[in-house]
Amino acid sequence: MAKEKDVTTETEILNAAKRVFQQKGMDGARMQEIADEAGINKALLHYYFRSKQLLFEAVFKSLFFVLAPEINKILNDDSSIFDKIKNFTNNYISFVIKHPFLPNFIIQELNRNPEFITKLITNQYFPNIENFKNTVKKEINEGIIKPIKPEQLFINVLALNIFPFVSKPILKEFLKLNDKQYHQLLEDRKTEVADFIINSIKI
Template sequence: MTTEEKIFNAARIVFQKKGFAGSRMQEIADEAGINKAMLHYCFKNKQLLFEAVFMNAFSQLAPQINAIFNSEETVFEKITQFTHSYISFVLLNPFLPPFIIQEMNNNPEFVKTFLKNKNTPNPTLLISQIKKEIADGIIKPVDPQQLVLDIFAMTVFPFAAQMMVKGILHITDQEFNEMMEKRKTSIAEQIINSIKK
C-alpha cells in the first residue's frame, strides 16, 4: 500500500467518525502510521486532504451511476439500481453528503470544478429514455427532469440532513442505517408506483 493510499484510508476512517470539523491532521497521521510532517508534505492542510478524499470516493461512485444511466435497462430497473447503488455507497462514506452541502456554501469554486469532471453523472440519456417510455405508454406523463430530481432528492436528502432526521425521528445511528437499508427498495417502489401506468 502506498503512502497516499494509507492516508486516504486513514482520512476516510477519521472523517467518518468525526466529520470534517471534528477531525485533526494529527489523528489522521496517527491512523495512517506516519508522522504529521509527512502528512503535511503530501497534503498541505485538512481542506485539501478532504477534497482529495472526496474526489477519490466520487471517482468510485460516478462510473457506477453513469453505467446505470447509460445501460439498456428499463427506466424502472434503472431507478431500482440507482437507489441501491447510491445508498450502499453513502452508507460506506457517510461524511460525503454533508461535505458537499458545506462546500456549496463555503467553497463554490471546488463544487464548480467537481461538476466539470468528465465522470460527473450525466442523466441526459435517462431523460431521453423517460420521454420515450412516456410516449410508449409505459410511464405516466411526467416532467422527466422533475422525476430525475425526485430520485436524487429522495436518496440524497436523508444523508445530507442526517442529524436532523435522527433528531426528529428519535433514532440512533444504527436505526438510521437500518432505515437507509430499507430505503434502497422502498424509494424505488414509491417512485415506480407513482409513475407506472
Template structure:
C-alpha cells in the same frame, strides 16, 4: 495476480496511502475547515511534516480526498443511468445501488454535499471531472416514456431530482430525521435497509398510470 496482492500489502504500509486514508477519515468527519493536520498525522500514526512532504498543503490533500470520494461513487451512478435497461428497472437499480453504497460509506454523501455548499467554485471543477455522470440518456428515456403514455407527465429534471432526493437525503439528514422519528441508530438503519426496495416502489407508483 500475485503482484496485485503484493501491491495491496505494500500500500497498506505505504505512508502516502496511510495519509490519504487518515485524511479521508478526518476530513469527512470534521470538514475542510474543521480538520487539523496534526489530527490527520496522529490518525495515520506518522509525523505531521510528512503530510506536507507528500501533499504539499492542506488544500491539496483535501482535494485529493474530495475527488477520490467522488470517483468512488460517480462511475457507479453513471453506469446505471447510461445502461440500456427499461426505465422502471433502471430506477430500481439506481436506488438500491446508491443506498447500498451509502450504507457502506456513510460519510461520503455528507462530505461531498457539505463541501460543495461551502466551496461554490468546487462545483465547476466537479462537473468537468471525467467521472461526472451524464444524465442525457436517462432524461431522453423519461421523455420517451411520457410521450408514449407509459408514465404520467413529469419533467425529466424533476423526476431525477425526486429520485436523488429520496435516495440521498436520508443519509444527509440522518441526525434530523432521527430526531423527528425518535428512532435510535439501530432502528434507523433498519429503516434505511427497507428503503433499498421501498424507494423505487414509491417512485414507480407515483409515475405509473
C-alpha cells in the same frame, strides 16, 4: 523506488483519512489523528497535504471517481426507467452508508468553495443524464409511465436518496431512533424510495 514509496504513503494517508472522516466528519477530524492513523508524523502528513481541506478534497475525489462511473453506467445503459431508479437508489444508498460524510461535504462546498464543485462537473466521469431523459420520454410515449418532465423525475430521485443523509441528526430525533435503527431505516430505503417513485409514475 522513491516514487513508488510516495504513492504508497499517499494512499495510506488517504485510507487513514477516510477512516477518520468516517468517524469524526470534516469538522471533528484533526490532522494529528489522521497522521496517527496513517502511522506517520504530522510534518510528513503536511508535506503531502498542506491542509485538512485539501486532504478532505482528495478523499472526496477518490471516492467520487469510484461512485461516478457506476452512476453513469446506470443512467446510460439500455435498462428501463424502473430499473434505472432501482439500481441508482440501491447503489447510491449502499455507497453513502459507507461514506456518510459525502452529501454534507458537497452541500458545504457548493456554498463555500463552488470552484471545487465546478471542476468536478467538468470531469469526464461526471454523470450525464441525457440517456435517462430520453428513456423517460420514450416510456411516456409508449404509455408505460405517466407524463412527467425528466428533469423533475431525476430531482425527485436525487432528493429522496440524499435527504436522509444530510438530515440525519434531526430525523433521528423526530423518529426517536438510535444509530442501529437509523442504519436499518437507510437500508430499508433502498427499496422504499424506488418503490415510492415507481408507483407514482407507472400507469
